[in-house]
Amino acid sequence: MKIMKKVYLETFGCQMNVSDSERVATTLAAAGFEMTADEGSADVVLFNTCSVREKAEHKLYTRVGQVRNSIGENGEIRAKPIVGILGCVAQLEGETLFKKADGVDFVLGTQAVGRVARAIEDVENGKKQVADLAAREENYDWMTSPAQRHSPYVAFLPIIEGCNKFCTYCIVPFSRGRERSLPATEIVRQARVLREQGIRELHLIGQNVNSYRPKTLEGLENVPGATAFSKLLRAVAATGIERIKFTTSFPRDFHADIVEALNEHENLCNWVHLPVQSGSNRILKAMRRGHTVESYLEKIDRIKNSPRRIALSTDVIVGYPTETEADFAETMRLFEYCQFDSAYMFKYSPRPGTPAAALTDDVSLAEKTERFLRLEAIQKASVRQSLEAMRGRTVGVLAEKKSARAKSEYSGHTACHKVVNFYSEKAENEVLGTIVPVTITKTKSNTLYGEVC
Ligand code: SAH
Ligand code: SF4
Ligand code: F3S
Numbered sequence: 001m002k003i004m005k006k007v008y009l010e011t012f013g014c015q016m017n018v019s020d021s022e023r024v025a026t027t028l029a030a031a032g033f034e035m036t037a038d039e040g041s042a043d044v045v046l047f048n049t050c051s052v053r054e055k056a057e058h059k060l061y062t063r064v065g066q067v068r069n070s071i072g073e074n075g076e077i078r079a080k081p082i083v084g085i086l087g088c089v090a091q092l093e094g095e096t097l098f099k100k101a102d103g104v105d106f107v108l109g110t111q112a113v114g115r116v117a118r119a120i121e122d123v124e125n126g127k128k129q130v131a132d133l134a135a136r137e138e139n140y141d142w143m144t145s146p147a148q149r150h151s152p153y154v155a156f157l158p159i160i161e162g163c164n165k166f167c168t169y170c171i172v173p174f175s176r177g178r179e180r181s182l183p184a185t186e187i188v189r190q191a192r193v194l195r196e197q198g199i200r201e202l203h204l205i206g207q208n209v210n211s212y213r214p215k216t217l218e219g220l221e222n223v224p225g226a227t228a229f230s231k232l233l234r235a236v237a238a239t240g241i242e243r244i245k246f247t248t249s250f251p252r253d254f255h256a257d258i259v260e261a262l263n264e265h266e267n268l269c270n271w272v273h274l275p276v277q278s279g280s281n282r283i284l285k286a287m288r289r290g291h292t293v294e295s296y297l298e299k300i301d302r303i304k305n306s307p308r309r310i311a312l313s314t315d316v317i318v319g320y321p322t323e324t325e326a327d328f329a330e331t332m333r334l335f336e337y338c339q340f341d342s343a344y345m346f347k348y349s350p351r352p353g354t355p356a357a358a359l360t361d362d363v364s365l366a367e368k369t370e371r372f373l374r375l376e377a378i379q380k381a382s383v384r385q386s387l388e389a390m391r392g393r394t395v396g397v398l399a400e401k402k403s404a405r406a407k408s409e410y411s412g413h414t415a416c417h418k419v420v421n422f423y424s425e426k427a428e429n430e431v432l433g434t435i436v437p438v439t440i441t442k443t444k445s446n447t448l449y450g451e452v453c
Pocket of ligand 2: 163164165166167170171172173207208250
């Protein structure tokens with residue numbers, strides 16, 4: 001009997017990386033490898049990497065060092081597995097990774113992940129330092145196999161990859177290349193397959209989903225909507241999949257027709273993620289974000305004034321070069337106004353090769369931390385309020401996980417993307433993967449608690 005080689009795959013970074021990893025695992029399983037969660041027994045160790053902030057990149061070097069020096073359960077030195085680096089750090093560093101991280105056998109860029117089986121084979125055949133940073137193959141298969149998805153009930157479906165925006169601080173346009181939209185017919189086809197496979201919640205993903213611009217409008221000809229993205233939302237809604245979410249939306253491309261589509265289709269979820277980055281017009285201009293505070297707030301007002309209650313989340317950077325206390329005060333004011341349901345907050349981190357990296361990183365770490373904490377306090381109050389407003393309401397919760405700690409406790413998300421924990425006495429297989437009506441009884445930091453009604 002042929003012994004299957006075992007592969008351990010660890011993923012850093014955003015949903016796009018999680019999705020790429022699902023396809024890497026799909027490819028490898030089809031090529032006869034066995035995916036394992038046990039790093040110690042793996043013949044091949046893969047890291048799908050992120051470069052968006054310095055911390056994310058450092059983590060990779062630490063992890064490669066650990067694999068190289070790994071010691072078996074009985075104190076013996078383990079034979080070193082084949083080590084492959086995929087994703088954004090791989091794309092940016094290329095062959096220099098062989099020097100920077102000792103023990104790396106191959107490097108695959110963001111569009112080369114479909115060739116992972118071949119890279120492993122090359123190393124097995126004695127090839128040294130294999131690097132592939134080339135473009136995606138024409139016939140690349142975007143479909144993931146159910147066994148390799150991060151959840152049996154929630155699926156990520158990329159609709160656009162890359163980024164053309166070149167915000168001054170951001171490495172993504174360099175690691176992911178220019179925007180490329182998938183054909184609408186293919187997206188709708190996959191949505192249908194996913195639904196048949198039992199997926200209840202579909203996330204349309206991309207660095208900027210609402211910049212979706214396919215080569216042709218094939219498949220969307222008779223669908224209403226002012227932009228290709230809102231047409232696509234309606235076309236995916238028509239597949240009847242129960243929940244559809246989408247991230248990330250780019251403020252400049254966030255048009256009124258998106259809110260209209262959300263109001264027309266119950267299964268388009270009432271949650272919008274719209275990263276603002278700063279509340280100061282001067283800083284937004286320096287970042288080349290393409291929106292102002294005023295144009296952003298116009299969009300926020302439209303969302304907030306929509307007949308349907310729509311949850312809002314954002315990303316923000318504190319301490320961008322030259323940010324003054326007065327600039328930061330404007331960010332705090334914007335947060336007070338918007339009352340985001342959730343926010344991802346980051347301290348500015350210079351990324352080599354980006355335009356902002358040429359500027360002096362003049363806001364000290366102490367100052368960044370201090371601003372971060374002040375903004376966090378404002379945001380925590382918003383979160384508390386938005387969760388408190390849910391108390392007493394009955395909402396549908398997709399039961400995604402059973403708690404490891406408490407018996408009969410489950411957790412999942414609402415349509416507005418809030419986490420809810422609840423108790424159910426029903427058998428696990430009757431609860432998991434269903435959308436359960438839960439009455440919210442309690443709130444705690446970032447989480448809601450409720451009872452099945
Ligand atoms: N495409 C999305 C998200 C890209 S990366 C968008 O346009 O918003 C996710 C978040 O990381 C960004 O929204 C930004 O807030 C943060 N980020 C990106 N580069 C950063 C940097 N150099 N330092 C700190 N945070 C950064
Ligand atoms: Fe980065 Fe800006 Fe592109 Fe988002 S829109 S990925 S922040 S360059
Ligand atoms: Fe990180 Fe690349 Fe995503 S840099 S955030 S993994 S696009």
